Amino acid sequence: MIAAILLLGAVLSVMFALSRPKVFEASAVIQVEGPMVNDANGVQSSQSARMLQTIEQRLTTRENLLAVIERHKLFDGIPGLSADQKIWSLRQSISFQTVAAATGQAFGVPTAVSALVISTRFGDAEQTARIANDFAQSVLDMSVERKVSRARDTYAFFTEEEARLGAEISALESELTAYKNANIATLSQGEQDDRTAIDAELRGMVQQLLAVRAERDAVQAKARLRETDRRRIDELNAQESLLSSQQAALEQQRDALDLRSAATPEVEQTLNAYDRRLQQLQNQFDIITVRRAEAETALRLEDEQHSERFSLLERAVVPSLPSSSGRKKIALAGLLGSMIAAFGFAFLLDMLHPVIRSASQMERQLNIRPVITIPDLKLNPKPRSLLSRLFTRRQPPDALQD
Numbered sequence: 001m002i003a004a005i006l007l008l009g010a011v012l013s014v015m016f017a018l019s020r021p022k023v024f025e026a027s028a029v030i031q032v033e034g035p036m037v038n039d040a041n042g043v044q045s046s047q048s049a050r051m052l053q054t055i056e057q058r059l060t061t062r063e064n065l066l067a068v069i070e071r072h073k074l075f076d077g078i079p080g081l082s083a084d085q086k087i088w089s090l091r092q093s094i095s096f097q098t099v100a101a102a103t104g105q106a107f108g109v110p111t112a113v114s115a116l117v118i119s120t121r122f123g124d125a126e127q128t129a130r131i132a133n134d135f136a137q138s139v140l141d142m143s144v145e146r147k148v149s150r151a152r153d154t155y156a157f158f159t160e161e162e163a164r165l166g167a168e169i170s171a172l173e174s175e176l177t178a179y180k181n182a183n184i185a186t187l188s189q190g191e192q193d194d195r196t197a198i199d200a201e202l203r204g205m206v207q208q209l210l211a212v213r214a215e216r217d218a219v220q221a222k223a224r225l226r227e228t229d230r231r232r233i234d235e236l237n238a239q240e241s242l243l244s245s246q247q248a249a250l251e252q253q254r255d256a257l258d259l260r261s262a263a264t265p266e267v268e269q270t271l272n273a274y275d276r277r278l279q280q281l282q283n284q285f286d287i288i289t290v291r292r293a294e295a296e297t298a299l300r301l302e303d304e305q306h307s308e309r310f311s312l313l314e315r316a317v318v319p320s321l322p323s324s325s326g327r328k329k330i331a332l333a334g335l336l337g338s339m340i341a342a343f344g345f346a347f348l349l350d351m352l353h354p355v356i357r358s359a360s361q362m363e364r365q366l367n368i369r370p371v372i373t374i375p376d377l378k379l380n381p382k383p384r385s386l387l388s389r390l391f392t393r394r395q396p397p398d399a400l401q402d
Contacts (some may be wrong), residue, residue: 009338
């Protein structure tokens with residue numbers, strides 16, 4: 001009985017394992033290349049991991065998966081599948097695996113990614129490679145589109161902010177001028193003219209400083225610096241130092257005029273409020289101008305493909321042999337299950353129909369000592385096969401007789 005159950009289970013397990021379909025696997029590798037030109041501050045900010053995660057989420061949406069199924073005619077040979085079942089099967093057949101960069105990352109900095117491996121598993125070899133390459137090309141297209149779009153949006157935002165702050169500064173200056181004209185009797189004409197001239201010179205110097213810094217950043221952002229570029233950078237640094245010293249001197253003169261104008265507290269208090277507001281707007285304007293210049297540089301780098309980019313390192317090829325479909329595991333698991341079932345069935349039969357096999361067992365269970373034991377003599381034993389000798393329960397040398 002044990003041998004029959006074991007043999008039947010083994011045959012069924014092998015038949016089921018052989019009926020499993022073949023599965024082919026193909027992989028495409030995308031390499032993440034670092035930027036060819038650093039930014040103005042010399043810092044390379046890696047956002048590849050976050051971008052790849054966003055692209056993966058967009059690729060595995062319902063609409064995109066339905067488009068892939070329709071484009072490659074997937075599951076056409078399996079009638080009766082609903083759209084949800086096709087989408088679930090496709091999601092189970094693809095995987096995205098990122099490879100971290102070898103360089104260490106500081107705390108709080110996003111993990112840098114050096115490569116992305118896209119793997120697909122299908123029953124058709126050509127279809128497996130074709131779908132893997134399709135997803136790889138989609139990753140490349142989305143990465144370029146997303147990075148360029150983000151750079152343009154950033155540049156447009158800072159350009160609008162610069163224009164808005166410039167308009168607010170102009171409006172506040174006009175309002176300040178109108179207030180001074182309304183209270184001209186309480187202000188000294190000479191000191192007021194000096195203050196206006198100093199403010200005008202300071203604004204002109206700020207604009208000159210911004211122009212000098214923007215030009216220097218643009219020259220430094222070049223991929224290769226020529227000797228003329230280095231001389232130009234030195235000239236711009238010297239010009240910036242001179243303008244900064246002149247700006248500091250004018251600010252000292254302006255502070256001195258502010259102290260002398262304390263004779264009119266109410267007017268001066270209002271003028272100081274205007275100055276503070278104007279200075280805040282000017283500081284914001286300076287920051288926005290610098291950020292706009294950085295965004296313009298980043299946009300140029302994206303257009304010229306000098307920033308961090310993705311490239312197809314290895315295309316998926318048509319696999320010549322199927323990958324492991326679990327046939328051996330299924331056969332071994334079925335054989336193990338058959339052995340457990342066979343021995344379990346034998347144990348159950350022994351529990352339902354117990355047999356006393358020795359004199360000591362009879363004395364222990366029935367509290368009766370046997371008088372005599374008669375051996376079981378088989379004068380003409382039939383020849384048994386090797387399988388029956390292995391799995392047939394061996395009889396004791398002597399049988400118990402009442």
